[in-house]
Amino acid sequence: MPEDKEQASKEGDLRPYRVYAIEYGTVIDHIPHGKALKALEVLGLTTKTTEHIMTVGMNLESKKHGHKDVVKIEGKELTDKEVNKLAMLAPTATINIIRNHSVFKKMTVEVPKEIVGILRCSNPNCITNHLTTPTKFVSIKKHPLTIKCWYCERAMVGDEIQF
Amino acid sequence: MTHQSFANSDIISIQDFSRDDILYILEIAKRMEQKPHPELLHGKVLATLFFEPSTRTRLSFETAMLQLGGKVIGFSDQKNTSTSKGESLPDTIRIVTGYSDVIAIRHPLEGSARIAAEMSIKPVINAGDGANQHPTQTFLDLYTIMKYKGKLTDLHIGFLGDLKYGRTVHSLVSALAHFKCKMYFIAPESLRMPRVQLEELREKGISFVEVTQLHDVSKELDILYATRIQQERFADPVEYQKVRGIYKLDKSMLTHVKKDLKILHPLPRVDEINPELDSSENAVYFEQAYNGVPIRQALLALILNAIT
Numbered sequence: 001m002p003e004d005k006e007q008a009s010k011e012g013d014l015r016p017y018r019v020y021a022i023e024y025g026t027v028i029d030h031i032p033h034g035k036a037l038k039a040l041e042v043l044g045l046t047t048k049t050t051e052h053i054m055t056v057g058m059n060l061e062s063k064k065h066g067h068k069d070v071v072k073i074e075g076k077e078l079t080d081k082e083v084n085k086l087a088m089l090a091p092t093a094t095i096n097i098i099r100n101h102s103v104f105k106k107m108t109v110e111v112p113k114e115i116v117g118i119l120r121c122s123n124p125n126c127i128t129n130h131l132t133t134p135t136k137f138v139s140i141k142k143h144p145l146t147i148k149c150w151y152c153e154r155a156m157v158g159d160e161i162q163f
Numbered sequence: 164m165t166h167q168s169f170a171n172s173d174i175i176s177i178q179d180f181s182r183d184d185i186l187y188i189l190e191i192a193k194r195m196e197q198k199p200h201p202e203l204l205h206g207k208v209l210a211t212l213f214f215e216p217s218t219r220t221r222l223s224f225e226t227a228m229l230q231l232g233g234k235v236i237g238f239s240d241q242k243n244t245s246t247s248k249g250e251s252l253p254d255t256i257r258i259v260t261g262y263s264d265v266i267a268i269r270h271p272l273e274g275s276a277r278i279a280a281e282m283s284i285k286p287v288i289n290a291g292d293g294a295n296q297h298p299t300q301t302f303l304d305l306y307t308i309m310k311y312k313g314k315l316t317d318l319h320i321g322f323l324g325d326l327k328y329g330r331t332v333h334s335l336v337s338a339l340a341h342f343k344c345k346m347y348f349i350a351p352e353s354l355r356m357p358r359v360q361l362e363e364l365r366e367k368g369i370s371f372v373e374v375t376q377l378h379d380v381s382k383e384l385d386i387l388y389a390t391r392i393q394q395e396r397f398a399d400p401v402e403y404q405k406v407r408g409i410y411k412l413d414k415s416m417l418t419h420v421k422k423d424l425k426i427l428h429p430l431p432r433v434d435e436i437n438p439e440l441d442s443s444e445n446a447v448y449f450e451q452a453y454n455g456v457p458i459r460q461a462l463l464a465l466i467l468n469a470i471t
Contacts, residue, residue: 123273127270127273133253151273151274153176153296
């Protein structure tokens with residue numbers, strides 16, 4: 001039984017789904033709680049021109065992580081580059097691509113060894129903040145996620161990782 | 164010893180070198196110092212692109228090249244270059260690669276040397292990129308330690324002063340992590356070694372201690388690597404005033420140390436070492452600066468494939 005349905009049944013079926021199902025699009029599940037809005041921002045989906053309907057569930061119960069956030073994006077399938085971006089913010093997230101109300105593809109995010117052109121270096125004195133060349137980082141540790149700028153060699157962890 | 168081949172290599176970060184690489188470079192530097200090679204780089208041109216001032220580094224690069232029979236072009240002041248007209252660093256590098264066989268670059272922005280190396284078809288040597296790396300300084304520091312102690316392993320090495328912003332300290336600590344030395348970090352609370360680097364030492368099983376007073380550890384040390392508290396790295400002048408002049412080495416400290424302690428300093432010094440120490444056998448910082456020449460000769464000869 002899906003987690004949100006299971007939770008609803010515990011509460012007397014007052015709300016069959018905390019976050020309703022979609023026909024086409026992407027469900028990002030197991031986002032660390034409190035980071036759903038940041039996830040949408042990182043994906044560039046919080047601008048006024050966004051055409052997609054998005055549903056955000058925050059602070060839901062999670063068997064694995066205690067609490068989690070969930071985001072559903074209607075009519076959009078995430079690209080590999082977008083999945084890589086999410087990995088930096090939400091390494092525990094799972095991504096379901098939905099077609100015809102069914103899970104067409106399920107993915108877990110994975111931090112790539114090299115992260116090119118996605119992040120900004122948090123070091124204001126890094127050359128990449130003064131040129132238009134793409135940034136490049138290498139991941140040096142998964143838990144907690146620690147990355148290092150290929151150019152200025154600054155190691156970044158947690159909130160130091162900037163999009 | 165299984166070291167990498169250095170022909171046409173860039174010298175950007177000490178992190179790119181293994182223990183064997185380091186030992187091999189020091190061995191070549193020793194050969195360079197023992198026997199002059201006045202024609203070794205005849206016909207080769209070194210470009211020194213110094214976008215910020217430097218005395219020892221630039222002059223020792225130039226001396227190294229000239230003593231090996233090569234030629235030098237370049238600049239020591241960004242104001243006299245096309246970058247003052249808005250030319251980008253990558254464009255400057257593309258132009259200079261046509262004029263030279265090897266480039267030594269100093270630039271105030273961190274990561275600039277790595278970018279330059281990616282743009283250049285000729286080898287690039289990092290002569291200091293902001294607060295990040297200065298690998299040839301690290302090699303000459305290691306060479307100095309090797310010269311005076313005959314080894315790099317199992318030494319007790321103290322680092323004093325600005326350990327937060329001091330790139331020479333960060334790079335030397337990384338290099339010494341290959342050699343199982345015990346490290347002593349002596350700094351005020353606000354200038355402690357970066358947490359990430361201490362974590363790396365822990366993971367490698369390197370023994371270290373952190374103290375605020377030199378006196379607490381001075382008896383243990385074989386090497387004391389003193390550094391200047393760098394005013395230019397402080398965003399807040401009040402913070403600088405709090406730590407300015409916090410450590411002052413003078414002859415009185417020699418009564419509490421091993422007889423053969425060697426004191427190193429990357430120079431320039433301000434007031435952290437009293438000149439009265441200069442004449443003592445413990446002070447080797449001027450010889451250390453001289454060691455930049457054989458080290459840079461070794462690197463130039465290796466990357467220009469003139470020696471194996």
